[in-house]
Amino acid sequence: MLHVAASALSVLFMPDNFIMLVLGVGIGLMIGIMPGLGGTVGMSILLPFIYGRSPEQAIALLLGMGAVTNSSASFTAILVGVPGTAGSIPTIVDGYPMAQRGEAGRALGAAFFSSMLGGIFGAVTLVALLPIARPIVLALATPELFMMTLLGLAMIGLLVRGSALVGTLMGVLGLVLGAVGGAPGAPVYRYTFDWLYLMNGVPLPIFAMGIFALPEIVDLLAGHRAVSRSRALTGSRWQGIKDVIHNKYLVLRCAILGTFCTMIPGIGGPVADWLSYGMAKQTVKGGTETFGTGDIRGVIAPESSANASEAGNLVPTLLFGIPGSGSMAIFLGALTILGVQVGPSMLDPNANLNLTLVIAWTLVLANVLATAACFSLSGLMSRLSLISGETLMPFVLVIVFTAAYDTTRQWGDLILLLLFGVIGWIMKRMGWPRPPLLIGFVLANAAERYLIVASERYGSEWLLRPGVLAIAAVLVLTLFGSIFREQRRLRRAAAAQ
Amino acid sequence: MISGERILTRRSLLRGVAAGAVGVSSLGAFKVGPALSATPFYAGKQIRFDCPSKNGGGSDLAARFLAPWVSKEVDGNPTVQVFNAKNTIIGGNTFAARPADGLAIFISSASTQLPWLLGQQGVNYDFKTWHPVAGFPLGGVVYTSGKSKVKSIADLAKNPGLVYGGESAVSGDTTAILALKMLDVGVKFVMGYDGQNAERTALMQGELDIHYDSSNTYLDELKPQVANGDILPLFSFGFLGEGNKLVRDPLLPDLPTVAEAYKTIHGKDPSGPDWDAYQGLMPLRFILNKAIWMRNDCPDEAKAAMDAGFAKMVADAEFQKARTDQFGPYEVFLGKQLDDAVAAVNNISPQTIAYLKDWLSRDFQATF
Numbered sequence: 001m002l003h004v005a006a007s008a009l010s011v012l013f014m015p016d017n018f019i020m021l022v023l024g025v026g027i028g029l030m031i032g033i034m035p036g037l038g039g040t041v042g043m044s045i046l047l048p049f050i051y052g053r054s055p056e057q058a059i060a061l062l063l064g065m066g067a068v069t070n071s072s073a074s075f076t077a078i079l080v081g082v083p084g085t086a087g088s089i090p091t092i093v094d095g096y097p098m099a100q101r102g103e104a105g106r107a108l109g110a111a112f113f114s115s116m117l118g119g120i121f122g123a124v125t126l127v128a129l130l131p132i133a134r135p136i137v138l139a140l141a142t143p144e145l146f147m148m149t150l151l152g153l154a155m156i157g158l159l160v161r162g163s164a165l166v167g168t169l170m171g172v173l174g175l176v177l178g179a180v181g182g183a184p185g186a187p188v189y190r191y192t193f194d195w196l197y198l199m200n201g202v203p204l205p206i207f208a209m210g211i212f213a214l215p216e217i218v219d220l221l222a223g224h225r226a227v228s229r230s231r232a233l234t235g236s237r238w239q240g241i242k243d244v245i246h247n248k249y250l251v252l253r254c255a256i257l258g259t260f261c262t263m264i265p266g267i268g269g270p271v272a273d274w275l276s277y278g279m280a281k282q283t284v285k286g287g288t289e290t291f292g293t294g295d296i297r298g299v300i301a302p303e304s305s306a307n308a309s310e311a312g313n314l315v316p317t318l319l320f321g322i323p324g325s326g327s328m329a330i331f332l333g334a335l336t337i338l339g340v341q342v343g344p345s346m347l348d349p350n351a352n353l354n355l356t357l358v359i360a361w362t363l364v365l366a367n368v369l370a371t372a373a374c375f376s377l378s379g380l381m382s383r384l385s386l387i388s389g390e391t392l393m394p395f396v397l398v399i400v401f402t403a404a405y406d407t408t409r410q411w412g413d414l415i416l417l418l419l420f421g422v423i424g425w426i427m428k429r430m431g432w433p434r435p436p437l438l439i440g441f442v443l444a445n446a447a448e449r450y451l452i453v454a455s456e457r458y459g460s461e462w463l464l465r466p467g468v469l470a471i472a473a474v475l476v477l478t479l480f481g482s483i484f485r486e487q488r489r490l491r492r493a494a495a496a497q
Numbered sequence: 498m499i500s501g502e503r504i505l506t507r508r509s510l511l512r513g514v515a516a517g518a519v520g521v522s523s524l525g526a527f528k529v530g531p532a533l534s535a536t537p538f539y540a541g542k543q544i545r546f547d548c549p550s551k552n553g554g555g556s557d558l559a560a561r562f563l564a565p566w567v568s569k570e571v572d573g574n575p576t577v578q579v580f581n582a583k584n585t586i587i588g589g590n591t592f593a594a595r596p597a598d599g600l601a602i603f604i605s606s607a608s609t610q611l612p613w614l615l616g617q618q619g620v621n622y623d624f625k626t627w628h629p630v631a632g633f634p635l636g637g638v639v640y641t642s643g644k645s646k647v648k649s650i651a652d653l654a655k656n657p658g659l660v661y662g663g664e665s666a667v668s669g670d671t672t673a674i675l676a677l678k679m680l681d682v683g684v685k686f687v688m689g690y691d692g693q694n695a696e697r698t699a700l701m702q703g704e705l706d707i708h709y710d711s712s713n714t715y716l717d718e719l720k721p722q723v724a725n726g727d728i729l730p731l732f733s734f735g736f737l738g739e740g741n742k743l744v745r746d747p748l749l750p751d752l753p754t755v756a757e758a759y760k761t762i763h764g765k766d767p768s769g770p771d772w773d774a775y776q777g778l779m780p781l782r783f784i785l786n787k788a789i790w791m792r793n794d795c796p797d798e799a800k801a802a803m804d805a806g807f808a809k810m811v812a813d814a815e816f817q818k819a820r821t822d823q824f825g826p827y828e829v830f831l832g833k834q835l836d837d838a839v840a841a842v843n844n845i846s847p848q849t850i851a852y853l854k855d856w857l858s859r860d861f862q863a864t865f
Contacts, residue, residue: 141702185689186862187667189618196619200584320701321718322694329694343721408583452689457660457704 004349008357011056012365020057021362024064025369032069033076035209035403038085039066039310039327047330055338056358062334063310063362066327067119068370070306074111075374078299079104079384080227080396082213086270086442087306089208090277093435094291094298096216101294102230104382109240110296111303112374114251117244118304119367121255122311123360130347130356133263133315140264143462146450147471148261152271152443154475155278156436157482167436170427174440175447177202184449185456197412204270206404206413207441210420213400215428218421220389227385227392237378243296250280250297251304258305262312262325270442272312274435276305282482288489292433311363318346318356537573538599538798544568545601546579549588549609556588557581559633559787559824560604566816567602571806585609586619593622595792599799602630603790608668610781614845615667615854616865628800629839630789631807632830633820636712636746637734637782639673639755640719643726645706650731650753650761657683662696662705664688666861672734672775672782673709676755678856679771680762688861701727709734712748713825732758737783741841743776748825770852777845778853784830784838807831 011017024046031042042065050058073084078095091111098107140148156171157164180191181201192198220227244251254276261272280301281291291298316322321342323329335342345351384392404417427434454462462468546564550556557579564577582588585608595601605624613620641647646656653659661677661684663670670688677684684707690696699705710719712733722728735754738744743756755775759767767775789807791800810816811829820829830838857863 137698138702141704142699184691185665187617187665187857188862188864192619194619196587196590196621199587199619316698320698322698341721446691449689449691453662453687456687456689457662 004354005357005361008354009361011354012060012358012361016054017056017060020053021060021064021365022369024061024066025068025366025373028065028068028366029072029370029373031065032072032084032088035076035082035084035205035213035400037403037406039069040325040330042066042069043327043330043334047334050334051337053338055335055340055355058334058338059355059358060362062331063359064366064369066331067307067310067363067366070303070310071112071115071367071370071374074108074115074303075378075381078107078111079381080213080392081216082396082400083205083208086204086208087273087302087309089212089270089438090273090302090435091299091306092212093277094293094295096227097292097294098235098296098299099227099382099385100229102228102233102385103235103294104228104385105233105237105378106235106240106243106296107299108378108382109237109375110243110299111240112237112371112378113241113244114300115303115307116367116371117251118255118258119307119310120364121252121304122259122308123363123367125256125259125308126311126314126363127356127360129259129263129315130319133319137264137316137320139467141465141467142450143454143458143465144467144471145264146447146454147468147475148264149271149443149447149450151471151475151478152275152439153447154478155274156439157479167433170432170434171436171440174437174442175444176440177207177437178441178444179448184445185452195412197408197410197416200408201445202416202441203407203413204442205407206417207420208438209400209404210417211424211427211434211437213396214417214421215425217389217393217397217400218425219428221393224388224390226388231386233382233386237375237382240296244300247284247297247300250284250300253283254280254301254304255308258308259312261305262309263315271446272309273302273305274439274442276301282478288482288485292435307367311360314359318342318359319344538796538802539571539573539575541575542573542600543576543578544571545595546577547582547588547592547595547601547603548579549582549585549592549603549605556604556606556609556787562820563604563789566810566813566819567806570810570813570816572802586612586617589613589620589622592790593626597792597795599791599795599803601792602803603627605785605788605790606669607672607782607786610785610842611667611671614781614842615850615857615863617667618864624790624839625843626793627790628793628795629785629835630791630800630803630831631811632784632789632835632838633787633824634736634784634827634830635786635825636736636748636827637672637709638712638715638730638746638749638752639676639707639709639732639734640715640723640728640730641707642700642703642705643729644703647706647731648729650758653680653682653684653731653758654762658685659683659706660685660687660704661707662687662690662699663708664690664692664696666857667863670709671857672778675771675775675778676732676734677707679755679767679769679775680759682762686860707731712746716748716825734782735779737779737838741776741780743779747827770849773846774849774853774856777849780838780841784835785842787824788835804832 028042031037043062046062046065069085070087073088074091076082076084077088077091078099081092081096083089083092095107156167180198182189182199189199257276258272261275280297281287284297313325313328317328317332323332340352346356347353404413407413424434546560548556548560560579564579568574568577582591589609592601592603613622613624647653666688674686696708700708719728723730730752732755733746733749733752735743736746743754745754756767791803808831811831854865
């Protein structure tokens with residue numbers, strides 16, 4: 001095995017393949033930094049270029065690109081509060097407040113280093129998991145997937161700071177907004193107000209940019225100030241790396257969560273990142289109080305799971321030929337074009353095992369290269385947080401609006417962006433938490449779809465499936481654990497007075 | 498959700514897109530070529546190729562495959578750019594609102610035509626006002642999981658309560674669920690799955706027993722699973738032969754059609770409203786599975802140039818080779834043959850449409 005792994009690595013270092021890898025990583029970094037563009041768009045742009053290339057070259061190019069979009073997305077997420085990809089949204093919650101404190105460099109360093117570790121962990125797990133993944137994937141049918149979405153929704157409770165009622169209401173509002181457009185299961189459209197644009201629902205990039213980015217931009221412009229409230233940058237990127245090493249078990253836990261959640265087709269990367277964030281908030285010391293105010297661990301958690309999820313998505317793709325995400329669907333198509341038949345043969349030393357190892361090494365190398373590139377830029381980039389809003393924000397606004405308009409190229413894109421910008425700004429001013437709104441939105445469709453299918457298929461029997469009961473137990477423990485902890489905190493606070 | 502953009506196989510389409518891109522770069526035909534003789538209508542013009550599906554969806558990939566060929570074969574070598582509406586009804590409406598200058602063409606799929614035929618809310622387009630240019634046919638296969646108790650068509654009737662899973666009742670699934678309803682073997686329909694991949698996973702898990710795929714996907718991707726017993730093909734949707742009669746799918750000559758399956762189960766030829774509705778949908782579902790359209794009121798020379806371009810394309814051996822990968826080795830429908838198929842769709846009886854609407858809204862909560 002070691003011998004095969006070494007030879008796969010040497011294949012990847014052959015000039016033809018390595019150039020492709022570097023090219024892929026470069027494109028991936030650029031795509032990641034553009035709000036609204038993600039791995040799926042990157043894959044479809046690159047697809048025509050793989051024709052006539054060897055499978056190794058194609059893998060290096062496509063996966064090199066796909067593996068790193070989440071890395072560079074941290075730049076915009078932390079520095080200006082604009083999500084570069086869907087996976088970088090949780091990073092904003094603590095990364096942006098850090099930039100406001102002048103600690104952009106530290107946050108960036110931690111983000112890049114933890115996403116690299118997550119990516120490498122994912123690649124190793126991919127190779128280790130492929131032989132044993134089949135029963136796991138087959139055990140998680142629709143009812144279990146529904147319970148996973150419920151677990152995701154329970155994260156709302158963990159993420160709320162301040163009034164639990166307001167947080168819950170925001171989550172419910174997110175669920176309602178996520179229900180706009182075509183209903184799953186029945187050919188019915190909801191909340192479209194006879195406006196055709198809404199038949200497709202609200203696009204996630206527009207929603208996220210409106211809720212998170214526009215309010216910050218407005219406040220920066222109105223306040224005549226830069227992102228960083230302190231004039232000097234404190235906390236270097238090296239400090240960020242030290243933070244990651246200090247929190248190595250958190251990185252490990254979140255990488256495991258990211259890989260396992262995305263291994264199941266139907267639970268996407270964004271959901272896994274929020275789960276990681278919520279899990280971290282609940283389990284790290286003092287997390288319930290400091291998360292959301294610029295806690296470095298709130299950056300490390302979602303970043304560790306973001307790049308790990310790329311590897312998780314590959315498991316069902318390579319094992320069953322069932323892609324776990326949009327970009328994997330295109331990657332699978334590319335493999336077919338090149339004559340690679342996925343399935344159990346991906347583990348056969350006489351067939352495609354070497355390709356599987358090339359895939360794993362591509363993920364590892366792409367993550368290392370991307371982190372090196374981002375890290376060397378981060379010193380310079382973090383100075384952006386010192387530039388005054390009036391100078392920087394017009395450029396950011398142009399990028400945000402262009403990215404929004406590119407979503408479907410209809411007027412509706414811009415109208416919705418402004419609408420959600422206003423809603424986000426009001427929420428920010430009122431101190432209502434915005435992450436629950438987003439979690440509700442992201443999970444609305446999946447939760448409804450899985451509930452409908454589970455009850456249509458199984459009646460009420462699905463409630464008694466062992467997998468469902470197991471996840472329900474975790475859910476109940478999580479909820480009661482957080483209530484118990486909150487009460488203890490209140491008692492202590494009362495005693496201290 | 499009304500999409501059902503899975504009538505063509507994703508992977509064979511991807512392959513076609515990549516092949517098309519290479520073909521074009523070697524031909525250099527994507528940009529405006531030198532204009533010959535008396536300036537053709539499309540010389541130096543740019544065509545908008547409107548497509549109703551999302552990025553990477555069936556119609557999108559088909560349009561991207563065809564775009565360079567349109568540019569190469571249509572007299573005047575126009576530039577062709579694909580525009581993506583990401584939703585089937587929005588896509589149809591977008592095209593309907595384009596000016597009648599002959600510079601816009603449209604690719605439809607069964608999931609664009611069905612909402613129009615049934616008069617679903619939001620549809621502002623009318624295929625009767627459009628001129629058909631070409632039809633790319635495709636059939637389908639209904640199969641069962643190797644895990645289910647069904648080993649033959651006759652077993653279907655002995656095992657009521659088998660579960661069929663699909664995305665939406667008004668989509669590519671409509672034909673399959675209508676066929677199973679007609680067989681009257683007590684199949685239970687569960688709608689709401691998130692597309693083909695989710696359904697195939699569910700089939701492996703044993704959550705579903707019955708599923709359908711296009712004939713092309715079946716031949717391309719599922720044959721290995723048939724060989725090792727994971728999948729058992731039951732019957733094909735059939736195909737439209739001479740005089741609009743249902744015949745065996747030319748891609749699957751060994752597989753019985755749904756009509757033969759009916760006879761095996763019930764001992765007589767199919768008849769009744771389900772069979773009438775099934776036959777009514779056949780031209781739409783098979784011949785016009787993917788079809789190219791222009792507005793009827795655009796200049797005659799534009800329509801003539803486009804028709805001639807597609808005729809030339811179909812005669813091009815290189816295109817035939819590339820599109821066989823893409824759409825399967827079915828014959829491309831043009832001219833009179835195509836007009837007949839379109840007329841058949843336009844002449845579906847109001848009773849049949851009312852019957853379909855009644856069934857879909859009663860059994861699947863569809864609103865019209």
